[in-house]
Amino acid sequence: MSETETAESGPVGPVRPGVLVVQHEEDAGPGLVGEHLVRAGLRLDVVRAWRGESLPEDLRGHAGLLVLGGSVGCRDDGAAPWLPRVRALVREAVAGEVPLLGICLGGQIVADVLGGSVLTRTRGPELGAVPLRRLEAADADPVLGGVPDGAPATQWHWDEVDRLPAGAVPLLGGDDCPHQAFRVGPAGWALQFHPEAGAGTVARWAEADDAQVRADGGDPVAVVASVREAEPRLRTVWGAVSEAWGAVVLARVGARSGGR
Secondary structure (H helix, E strand, C coil), rough: CCCCCCCCCCCCCCCCCEEEEEEECCCCCCCHHHHHHHCCCCEEEEEHHHHCCCCCCCCCCCCEECCCCCCCCCCCCCCCCHHHHHHHHHHHHHHHCCEEEEEHHHHHHHHHHHEEEEECCCCCEEEEEECCCEEHHHCCCCCCCCCCCCEEEEEECCEEEEECCCEEEEEEEECCCCCEEEECCCCEEEEECCCCHHHHHHHHHHHHHHHHHHCCCCCHHHHHHHHHHHHHHHHHHHCCCCCCCHHHHHHHHHHCCCCC
């Protein structure tokens, strides 16, 4: 299975707990994260919002919420008219302690919705495989606790979280972008990077954004090469993180059903 051909349902059998997946554009699907969630025993209910597919009014019937990345800004409602509904679902997830994972744009939406701030980077985009710094609070975190210091992460963003929401717990940082991962409440995680993306996806992004990357002083070829070189470790580290988040989803399903 390729990083963009994620199964959205498992083998025929008992109904699997469903994760609502918000996809904002064609080449930004659940990828590696989705593969591991399906393997963990979850069902992905992918809403391809840019195609006009409708998001549900609430999270009833879903055990988790995964909000993916995209090229629009987190308040760019004119270009992406589904964003107000995404913000409402994020608020519902946090308030109801429904497991939440926001990736890049998704993580920025989490920060913005809860009172943090997101700004366009004046120093240009962060691109390619970039090492992260493990922060002290990560030691006790059920999802990111196994991420080693210096682990590479795939980056592709022109905007970034400038200020965390009140009460957010910072988990991973970076030398160029300080807020790489944080937790909100007991079951919400937001990431600035792309754990779902490997070299194939980044190559497509680099082709689509070639002129912009070069205008900002970047080298698309070198960016893709950095991800390709790091890909074995990317798959190991972020595959384990995906499974850890899936375990949180399944544990909360079990708790709500009394363990049956």
